[in-house]
Amino acid sequence: MSEVLTRLGDILEARKGASPDSSYVASLHAKGLNKILEKVGEESIETIIAAKDAKVSGDNSDVIYETADVWFHTLVMLSHLGESPQSVIDELSRRFDISGIEEKASRNK
Numbered sequence: 001m002s003e004v005l006t007r008l009g010d011i012l013e014a015r016k017g018a019s020p021d022s023s024y025v026a027s028l029h030a031k032g033l034n035k036i037l038e039k040v041g042e043e044s045i046e047t048i049i050a051a052k053d054a055k056v057s058g059d060n061s062d063v064i065y066e067t068a069d070v071w072f073h074t075l076v077m078l079s080h081l082g083e084s085p086q087s088v089i090d091e092l093s094r095r096f097d098i099s100g101i102e103e104k105a106s107r108n109k
């Protein structure tokens with residue numbers, strides 16, 4: 001999985017220098033952070049709706065498609081801010097063996 005994210009991160013980085021006319025990612029970078037965040041929000045809402053629909057229909061194909069759109073646009077956001085997917089992979093790795101309940105309790109002490 002992380003190989004795909006790493007490859008995608010490299011593509012997103014390379015697209016910073018591409019023409020907005022030929023690259024969707026370059027067009028997002030050119031429009032700026034607010035447009036990228038708008039897409040993250042839009043795709044997140046579409047994912048929530050697809051999950052609700054999937055619960056009723058039993059068909060997960062749309063929610064998988066929409067989740068990929070959210071992941072993709074959050075990676076564009078991170079790239080715009082100078083971060084790579086590896087930063088998120090490292091953070092998730094760091095959390096292995098840390099119970100979410102214990103972590104939350106330690107924050108409230």
Ligand SMILES: N=c1c2ncn([C@@H]3O[C@H](COP(=O)(O)OP(=O)(O)OP(=O)(O)O)[C@@H](O)[C@H]3O)c2ncn1[C@@H]1O[C@H](COP(=O)(O)O)[C@@H](O)[C@H]1O
Nearest residue numbers: 008011012015022023024025026027039042068069072073
């Ligand atoms: N994974 C993706 C990917 N996922 C989704 N999308 C695009 O994200 C957009 C979001 O869908 P919408 O229906 O919301 O798009 P829209 O209605 O045109 O958007 P708005 O005009 O409303 O902003 C679509 O244009 C999708 O094609 C992606 N575009 C690119 N990639 C990857 O990024 C690489 C670089 O892409 P380019 O920069 O276009 O070369 C590609 O090779 C892929 O690996």
